[in-house]
Amino acid sequence: MGGHGHALETLKETGHRLTPQRLLVLEAIAEGGGHMGAEEVLARVQKVYPYMDISTVYRVLGLLEDLGLVTHITTPEGTRYELVRGGERHHHMVCRACGRTWDMSTRFLADLGEAVWKEYRFRADMAHFTLQGICKDCLSADNNPMSGGETP
Amino acid sequence: MGGHGHALETLKETGHRLTPQRLLVLEAIAEGGGHMGAEEVLARVQKVYPYMDISTVYRVLGLLEDLGLVTHITTPEGTRYELVRGGERHHHMVCRACGRTWDMSTRFLADLGEAVWKEYRFRADMAHFTLQGICKDCLSADNNPMSGGETP
DNA sequence: GTTCCTCTTGCAACAGAGTGCAATTGCAAC
DNA sequence: GTTGCAATTGCACTCTGTTGCAAGAGGAAC
Numbered sequence: 001m002g003g004h005g006h007a008l009e010t011l012k013e014t015g016h017r018l019t020p021q022r023l024l025v026l027e028a029i030a031e032g033g034g035h036m037g038a039e040e041v042l043a044r045v046q047k048v049y050p051y052m053d054i055s056t057v058y059r060v061l062g063l064l065e066d067l068g069l070v071t072h073i074t075t076p077e078g079t080r081y082e083l084v085r086g087g088e089r090h091h092h093m094v095c096r097a098c099g100r101t102w103d104m105s106t107r108f109l110a111d112l113g114e115a116v117w118k119e120y121r122f123r124a125d126m127a128h129f130t131l132q133g134i135c136k137d138c139l140s141a142d143n144n145p146m147s148g149g150e151t152p
Numbered sequence: 153m154g155g156h157g158h159a160l161e162t163l164k165e166t167g168h169r170l171t172p173q174r175l176l177v178l179e180a181i182a183e184g185g186g187h188m189g190a191e192e193v194l195a196r197v198q199k200v201y202p203y204m205d206i207s208t209v210y211r212v213l214g215l216l217e218d219l220g221l222v223t224h225i226t227t228p229e230g231t232r233y234e235l236v237r238g239g240e241r242h243h244h245m246v247c248r249a250c251g252r253t254w255d256m257s258t259r260f261l262a263d264l265g266e267a268v269w270k271e272y273r274f275r276a277d278m279a280h281f282t283l284q285g286i287c288k289d290c291l292s293a294d295n296n297p298m299s300g301g302e303t304p
Numbered sequence: 305g306t307t308c309c310t311c312t313t314g315c316a317a318c319a320g321a322g323t324g325c326a327a328t329t330g331c332a333a334c
Numbered sequence: 335g336t337t338g339c340a341a342t343t344g345c346a347c348t349c350t351g352t353t354g355c356a357a358g359a360g361g362a363a364c
Contacts, residue, residue, distance in 0.1 A: 016311085017312070079350085079351085104268065104272065111263070115260050124245070125248065205344050231320085
């Protein structure tokens with residue numbers, strides 16, 4: 001089946017029930033691969049189980065996220081969910097122009113987190129970090145001058 | 153009156169009308185000082201002008217933001233607006249525990265933006281950047297171990 | 305296989321944010 | 335002081351995400 005590895009065990013071990021709705025949500029995001037919206041998860045599940053409700057999708061995604069099986073990022077197009085696959089941690093860059101999501105190494109944020117900790121004793125939580133901006137494709141496509149000049 | 157300096161001139165210069173609703177929103181955020189939600193702006197305005205509508209608040213805040221007179225940040229408690237006061241640019245750190253907002257020097261993000269540009273040719277937009285985490289007060293209050301260990 | 309109890313679900317209702325449109329109004333020209 | 339008209343407002347509605355609650359179901363104990 002899907003690619004949701006040890007997810008079922010994690011659910012049982014933490015004392016949660018193995019309901020069809022949870023299995024279906026897990027399968028949907030595993031098959032979907034990339035970053036999916038709640039509405040897309042709902043659509044996929046409803047192909048198999050038409051009674052699925054959007055509120056259940058949100059609750060199941062929330063639970064899976066609490067268990068560390070799923071993460072979400074916030075894009076201008078709304079919240080997107082993705083399966084956490086062992087080890088391959090990364091952050092995201094979302095292009096304001098084309099809407100695509102790019103992966104970013106954790107290295108950059110580790111540096112930022114450390115700097116902020118040293119200066120302010122603020123323990124930054126990078127879990128759902130998303131950088132907004134313009135990707136290289138869109139930059140070269142139209143020579144966008146980006147009013148405001150945020151980057152030196 | 154309030155502390156909204158050259159805001160009125162900016163509105164006129166850019167060919168926008170000086171409506172009572174706009175003046176009231178401007179006064180509200182100027183008097184409010186810190187970071188206010190749209191609902192709080194509405195409440196303040198309605199003390200003087202009870203017919204004010206929430207959609208107008210959003211549209212006026214959007215306009216003021218386009219003109220660079222106001223910025224918004226996104227916190228776990230929702231979107232917050234603040235008056236842009238000459239020169240003193242900064243970013244924000246929001247504490248997940250107490251909800252307070254702290255200012256952060258632009259320096260840290262400038263470094264991040266440059267690093268990401270060099271590596272990925274992604275032009276990051278830091279305008280509405282907000283770092284989430286736990287502030288030093290809440291860290292010392294209860295010795296929160298922060299499951300997940302995001303900061304090394 | 306039944307029973308029981310708590311966890312989950314589906315539904316409906318709600319909150320925050322934003323949009324389309326007809327009615328209203330600021331204000332420039334007279 | 336009037337007039338005219340585009341910019342703006344208020345209302346109703348949409349869209350995403352969340353919550354309260356009664357009905358339903360997983361699964362441990364028997």
